Amino acid sequence: MGLALTLLTLVVALAITWRLLGSYIAALFDGRLHFLSAIERPVYRLLGTDPSHEQSWKRYAGALVVFSAVSLAITYAVLRLQGHLPLNPQHLRGVAPVLSFNTAVSFVTNTNWQNYAGETTMSYFSQVGALMVQQFVSAAVGIAVAVALVRGFARRGSSTIGNFWVDITRTMLYLLVPIAFLTGVVFVAQGAVQTFAGPATVHDVLNGVTQVIARGPAAFMESIKQLGTNGGGFFNANSAMPLENPTGLTNFLSIYLVLAIPVALTYTFGKMVGSVRHGVALVSVMILLFGAWASVTIAAEHQNNPAVAAAGVTSHVGNTVGKEVRFGDTSSALFAVASTQTSTGSADASYDSFTPLGGLGLMSGMMMGEVTPGGVGSGLYTLLIYAIIAVFIGGLMIGRTPEYLGKKIQAREVKLAGLAALVMPLAVLIATALAVSTASGRAGPLNAGPHGFSEILYAFTSQGNNNGSAFAGLSGNTPFYNVVGAIDMLIGRFAIIVPVLALAGSLAAQGAVPESLGTFRTDNGMFVGLTIGVVLIIGGLTFFPAVALGPVVEQLAHGRFF
Amino acid sequence: MLIHLRRAIVLSLLSMIVVGFAYAAAGTGVAQALFPFQANGSLTAHGSTLIGQNWSSPRWFHGRPDDTGPYATNTATGVVGGDNPLVANGVHGQSGATNLGPRSRTLLADTRALVRYWHHLGVSPTPDLVTTSGSGVDPDISPLDALVQIPMVARATGVAPSALRALIARHSHGPQFGFLGASYVDVLRLNEGLARLESRSTPRRGPSRTAS
Known part of the structure; x- marks a missing residue:
């Protein structure tokens, strides 16, 4: 009952904002919104950029890479120097070099993998002035890349794909800041903390307990953490922490926020290419895959935990290990699916303690390349890569000219799409292989047996897909995991973004091919099925052997404990 | 490239000020004015x-x-x-x-x-x-x-x-x-x-x- 109403409310809310938010974003990037131009214009003056001047894909990519490198350097510097910076009531020292590097990469790539515990590692200056800033900035970069690719489809014979500086400035000002601020108020009203006053010490005369309550400016970081599909929590326990995600309402709001922009961007896409039906086809792919994965994971978490059942305690409330009472097993499982399939990676429960099948649901959700609906921007551009591959395969099967939205899919486009699709599995599998074959890699897992392998596989899958969630038993704060993980995250982000922008450039330069009887339809159920097939075949064939050694073995090992 | 670098630095610093400190300060102001009990940790x-x-x-x-x-x-x-x-x-x-x-x-x-x-x-x-x-x-x-x-x-x-x-x-x-x-x-x-x-x-x- 509760689950049915939750899902119904979620679907209705997403359906409404799919159209409203989607057309708002389209208006934003068509340059039709100007109500904040009083703030915009001074920004462009300071940047020395003419907002009407557009860039070729190479200059756009160049600006993006340089900007990300500068973001990385500044984030790293703030973390290293936090001991000398203000807003540090706990007098925390500078973060160690290799951990600072991993964390800076993690937040700049929109991954938000955390090898540190926020409340005992990061000063308020670092949280607000470095990490939260990147939660806005990296989300804006992802959306900008998606929009640049959409412009590639929408334009005819154009040598430019937009102005990078304008795109990210407008994304932050018009889209991310207003929504994050308004929903931040809801988080506070429900009980999330928002103060610069430092930890509070409390003494309870009833039981004689003295506690130090970690506090900080968490609530307004929480809203952008979810909205920007970032996932990096203020506290170590992330969204499980009551001071960060206090109630059933904030838990639901979190689920909605991570899905809102990635889903709405399919409407933006449809609107900008002049065929909303094409946007409907993409969102159908997302919904069908998300629905299947959510069903399996929720059903799995409704089962007893094997260890707890073996200890003689059976449950009518499902697997309670690592879950919060106020959320319960279904809300926690739904949150987990939303978080892992949007490249958010926030966690309102311990994913490490999910049942084997539930954990498989989370891991395999990421292995599909984060397209269901994926991260802000990254979900759309990665799904468009799969759609191009689907068009190509469909074209080969029936001998028709591969075309998508009036653009010819030729050798160059297929090569770029193939590169973007294969780079993630390669990075994930090589890093996992490296970890299991070296002593420093094998030192990581907390759990023994197949679950230990799952912890390693999950870590690199998460980082390679810029997700950031974890089977958190893994001790990731070691030189090996910090460095290999950072490389994994950089490849998962930029080795996809650059081919995507190249693709945007080559598509924008093309003229339109007039639609004919020989054109393969890309806005109907057949195409939806074909795209789902491509997603499942690429993800499934690549990762099945690895998954078989982890969660599958664990699921089948009835009665055995490791 | 140099023009990219200059713009990247300017925009990074602007972001730190606007979507970092100004955003968090405004949020803290609203939180402390409207919901002081919750914002301070429900003590x-x-x-x-x-x-x-x-x-x-x-x-x-x-x-x-x-x-x-x-x-x-x-x-x-x-x-x-x-x-x-x-x-x-x-x-x-x-x-x-x-x-x-x-x-x-x-x-x-x-x-x-x-x-x-x-x-x-x-x-x-x-x-x-x-x-x-x-x-x-x-x-x-x-x-x-x-x-x-x-x-x-x-x-x-x-x-x-x-x-x-x-x-x-x-x-x-x-x-x-x-x-x-x-x-x-x-x-x-x-x-x-x-x-x-x-x-x-x-x-x-x-x-x-x-x-x-």
């Missing part, structure tokens, strides 16, 4: 209603066996359960889960020890009472988790089971708006209510109250 005279505490005496309702809970260092019963202090929890004021997998031997042993702990107190435990949470500081238990502790609390305090049942009913919250999340009882609020109940009944009950 009552006895602690935070959002952070679990160690209620180790049988005269109080217990929370879940997180590291802040009663089991981490219970030398009396020889039980070493609760969160693994090596992972994240066990550090003063830090949150985190045990992260033990579903087929972990350690989890099996911990759960068995917790079942023994509860049986020792005359309580037939529910799943929440033998499993740790995601935050390691879960402030809540389910209404059923509270009800099964009634024999223990009644024996230790002398408060009638019917009064305890009424107390639990008063402190039980359903899912928000009837469908978001699950039913819960805030353990700190419940025990504060229990303390009030006892202070009201003390004059009549006299010395029958035991504080074990």
Whole structure:
């Protein structure tokens, strides 16, 4: 009952904002919104950029890479120097070099993998002035890349794909800041903390307990953490922490926020290419895959935990290990699916303690390349890569000219799409292989047996897909995991973004091919099925052997404990 | 390239000022003006209603066996359960889960020890009472988790089971708006209510109250 109403409310809310938010974003990037131009214009003056001047894909990519490198350097510097910076009531020292590097990469790539515990590692200056800033900035970069690719489809014979500086400035000002601020108020009203006053010490005369309550400016970081599909929590326990995600309402709001922009961007896409039906086809792919994965994971978490059942305690409330009472097993499982399939990676429960099948649901959700609906921007551009591959395969099967939205899919486009699709599995599998074959890699897992392998596989899958969630038993704060993980995250982000922008450039330069009887339809159920097939075949064939050694073995090992 | 670099630095600094400090300062201003109780950590005279505490005496309702809970260092019963202090929890004021997998031997042993702990107190435990949470500081238990502790609390305090049942009913919250999340009882609020109940009944009950 509760689950049915939750899902119904979620679907209705997403359906409404799919159209409203989607057309708002389209208006934003068509340059039709100007109500904040009083703030915009001074920004462009300071940047020395003419907002009407557009860039070729190479200059756009160049600006993006340089900007990300500068973001990385500044984030790293703030973390290293936090001991000398203000807003540090706990007098925390500078973060160690290799951990600072991993964390800076993690937040700049929109991954938000955390090898540190926020409340005992990061000063308020670092949280607000470095990490939260990147939660806005990296989300804006992802959306900008998606929009640049959409412009590639929408334009005819154009040598430019937009102005990078304008795109990210407008994304932050018009889209991310207003929504994050308004929903931040809801988080506070429900009980999330928002103060610069430092930890509070409390003494309870009833039981004689003295506690130090970690506090900080968490609530307004929480809203952008979810909205920007970032996932990096203020506290170590992330969204499980009551001071960060206090109630059933904030838990639901979190689920909605991570899905809102990635889903709405399919409407933006449809609107900008002049065929909303094409946007409907993409969102159908997302919904069908998300629905299947959510069903399996929720059903799995409704089962007893094997260890707890073996200890003689059976449950009518499902697997309670690592879950919060106020959320319960279904809300926690739904949150987990939303978080892992949007490249958010926030966690309102311990994913490490999910049942084997539930954990498989989370891991395999990421292995599909984060397209269901994926991260802000990254979900759309990665799904468009799969759609191009689907068009190509469909074209080969029936001998028709591969075309998508009036653009010819030729050798160059297929090569770029193939590169973007294969780079993630390669990075994930090589890093996992490296970890299991070296002593420093094998030192990581907390759990023994197949679950230990799952912890390693999950870590690199998460980082390679810029997700950031974890089977958190893994001790990731070691030189090996910090460095290999950072490389994994950089490849998962930029080795996809650059081919995507190249693709945007080559598509924008093309003229339109007039639609004919020989054109393969890309806005109907057949195409939806074909795209789902491509997603499942690429993800499934690549990762099945690895998954078989982890969660599958664990699921089948009835009665055995490791 | 140089023009990119200059713009990147300018935009990074602007972002730090606007979407970093100005945004957080404005948020803190609104939060402190409208919701000061919540924004400062939901602190009552006895602690935070959002952070679990160690209620180790049988005269109080217990929370879940997180590291802040009663089991981490219970030398009396020889039980070493609760969160693994090596992972994240066990550090003063830090949150985190045990992260033990579903087929972990350690989890099996911990759960068995917790079942023994509860049986020792005359309580037939529910799943929440033998499993740790995601935050390691879960402030809540389910209404059923509270009800099964009634024999223990009644024996230790002398408060009638019917009064305890009424107390639990008063402190039980359903899912928000009837469908978001699950039913819960805030353990700190419940025990504060229990303390009030006892202070009201003390004059009549006299010395029958035991504080074990």
